Amino acid sequence: xxxxxxxxxxxxxxxxxxxxxxxxxxxxxxxxxxxxxxxxxxxxxxxxxxxxxxxxxxxxxxxxxxxxxxxxxxxxxxxxxxxxxxxxxxxxxxxxxxxxxxxxxxxxxxxxxxxxxxxxxxxxxxxxxxxxxxxxxxxxxxxxxxxxxxxxxxxxxxxxxxxxxxxxxxxxxxxxxxxxxxxxxxxxxxxxxxxxxxxxxxxxxxxxxxxxxxxxxxxxxxxxxxxxxxxxxxxxxxxxxxxxxxxxxxxxxxxxxxxxxxxxxxxxxxxxxxxxxxxxxxxxxxxxxxxxxxxxxxxxxxxxxxxxxxxxxxxxxxxxxxxxxxxxxxxxxxxxxxxxxxxxxxxxxxxxxxxxxxxxxxxxxxxxxxxxxxxxxxxxxxxxxxxxxxxxxxxxxx
Ligand SMILES: Cc1ncc(COP(=O)(O)O)c(C=O)c1O
Numbered sequence: 001x002x003x004x005x006x007x008x009x010x011x012x013x014x015x016x017x018x019x020x021x022x023x024x025x026x027x028x029x030x031x032x033x034x035x036x037x038x039x040x041x042x043x044x045x046x047x048x049x050x051x052x053x054x055x056x057x058x059x060x061x062x063x064x065x066x067x068x069x070x071x072x073x074x075x076x077x078x079x080x081x082x083x084x085x086x087x088x089x090x091x092x093x094x095x096x097x098x099x100x101x102x103x104x105x106x107x108x109x110x111x112x113x114x115x116x117x118x119x120x121x122x123x124x125x126x127x128x129x130x131x132x133x134x135x136x137x138x139x140x141x142x143x144x145x146x147x148x149x150x151x152x153x154x155x156x157x158x159x160x161x162x163x164x165x166x167x168x169x170x171x172x173x174x175x176x177x178x179x180x181x182x183x184x185x186x187x188x189x190x191x192x193x194x195x196x197x198x199x200x201x202x203x204x205x206x207x208x209x210x211x212x213x214x215x216x217x218x219x220x221x222x223x224x225x226x227x228x229x230x231x232x233x234x235x236x237x238x239x240x241x242x243x244x245x246x247x248x249x250x251x252x253x254x255x256x257x258x259x260x261x262x263x264x265x266x267x268x269x270x271x272x273x274x275x276x277x278x279x280x281x282x283x284x285x286x287x288x289x290x291x292x293x294x295x296x297x298x299x300x301x302x303x304x305x306x307x308x309x310x311x312x313x314x315x316x317x318x319x320x321x322x323x324x325x326x327x328x329x330x331x332x333x334x335x336x337x338x339x340x341x342x343x344x345x346x347x348x349x350x351x352x353x354x355x356x357x358x359x360x361x362x363x364x365x366x367x368x369x370x371x372x373x374x375x376x377x378x379x380x381x382x383x384x385x386x387x388x389x390x391x392x393x394x395x396x397x398x
Contacts, residue, residue, distance in 0.1 A: 009328035011358045013145050013175055013304035014198035016348025018254075022201055025257040026250045033247055042241030045252055048259035051267070052177065052200075053192055053210040055184035060209050060234045061255075063248040066174040066195035069207035070096050071103070072229040073139075073170050073191040077215055079223035080104040082136040085126055085167070087118045091146035091334035096139060096172065103224055108135075114336055117144070117151035117299035120159035127163035136218075137168040137190075143176035146334045148301040148343065149294045150176065157188045168218060174198060174207075178262055179274045179347045180302040190215040196251065198303070199270075201258050201349045206251045211235075274302040276388050277346040277355045281305045283384045284359045284377035285344075288366065293341055303347035304331065308340060313371050315342045322365035328358060352385045 010017055018026075031037050049059040062068045078084065086097045087110045097109045110122060118140060127135065138160060143150050153171055160169060168190040173182055177192075178199030184192045189212065196206035211219075211231060219231055233244040262270055278300065285292055285307055293306035309315050315333050319342050322328050331343030344362070346355055359378050366373045 004327045006327065009326070009354075009358050009361055011345050011362075012329050012331045013148075013343055013345030013347060014195075015204045016198055016201055016345065017350065018203055019201055019258075019261065019349045021261060022254045022257050026203070026254040028250070028253055030249050033249055034242065038249070039241035041252060041256060042238070042243070042247075045256055045259070046238055046241070048256065048263075049208065049210075052259060052262065053184045053194065053208075054182060054186065055192075055210050057185065057213070058211055058235055058238065059194075060211065060231055060238060061243075061247070061252075062207050062209075062229070063205065063246075063251070064207050065197075065204050066172075066193065066207045067095075067099070068229070069174075069193045069195065069209055070099055070172065072207075072209050072226075072231070073193050074100055074103055074105060075222070075224040075226040075229050076209070076231045077168055077170070077191060077218040077222050078103075078105055078136055079221070081106055083108065083130075083134045084137045084139055085110070085123070085135050086139045087122070087141075087151075088112055088114075089117060089141055089147065089149055089151065090114045090144040092144060092172065092174075093141045094335070096141065100139070105224075114144075114147050115149070115293055115295040117149045117294075117296075118156060120152060120155040123156050124159035124163050127160060127165040127167065130165065133166060135165065135167045137170050139170045139172075141172045142182065143173070143180070143301050143303055145175040145304055145331070146306075146343075147293050147337075148304045148306040149299045150180070150301045151299070153182070153189065154187045161188075168215060175301075175303050175347065178267075178270065181271050184210045184212075188212075190218075196255065198347055200255065201261070202251060202254050206248055206255070271302070273351070274347060276385065277350060277352070278302045278305065280352070280355060280381040280384050281344055281346050281359065284363070284381040287377040287380035288363070288373040290373060293337065304343050304345050306331075306337070306341045306343045308337070309342070310372055313369070314339050318342060318365065318369050318371065321369050322361065325368060326361035326365055328361040328365070330362075352389075356381060356385070
């Protein structure tokens, strides 16, 4: 592959751009993972992660991609044959279902058209039907990365409570954590699954479980086979900043810096920035006259927007052309939308000007690929961003 000048526009919904400051932290020499410096690093990380998950409860870290943390959530809380309720919001919800089924859990998968988030009323209805209280867990993908639909976790919690059902609530926040408001404790989530490579701006390869007391109690009786993923030894060693097996030292050195950066910006500002970039992206897409996969604005994702191409246009060919001509990558298409959509990521270490660069490349690629669209998407995004900065500037002056 010949050199392409300038920075690549990594407009996929994760792994995201790793900031130079995090790269420099990862670049440091290896330290002894049983030594005092590591212990201090570990304790700082476990404390820092609590603020990110908005929890006072423990967060365990696995040297694995997000899929590992999915497995850890299931095997630590459930027993063979346990019933679990899942919602097929898209590709990732389908994969979690597939994993649970392989592990010997009995999943009821509620279908959707992949164009909306979970309706809390459907959760309530399903749980009310379960008179014997056999459902042990409700598993929710907070932000369905394959479609750009966000499910309302706080409302789902209320729906479970209205049904008076004791099921655990497990939530996958792999593409929402540290990008949009998420409250493990306040929303009564029992296991939150997180990943390093999106809002936390780290390379892939590290993932998390935030664990409630109720999940810890379920762990005591759960019978699914677990060893590498077992929480108990992790939690014991984590209390003093260490791990039961060799941790991903350099990744943890990066994590401490990424948490620091999130706090320097302020989590509320991080969430507002993601909301702003998402809205700018949607305004561009609407100005182009193209359809957003997520049909209902109440489910719009703050981190990824999937764009449906007009009938007869191949999204994979479009992605290849955009990469070749403008050095930009979009998320691929999955399942029922294979070849029909491309996904624009707007999460992690990205600012307004970077986003506009990505949208400008997209508008040019649409023209070059002869995809019917109107001009002016980038202008619409710019107008929106200016209006947001304008109101912020006015507020600061008052
Ligand atoms: C919502 C969601 N869940 C789970 C996963 C799987 O994580 P990983 O690919 O890191 O194993 C992803 C990956 O993008 C995801 O977006």
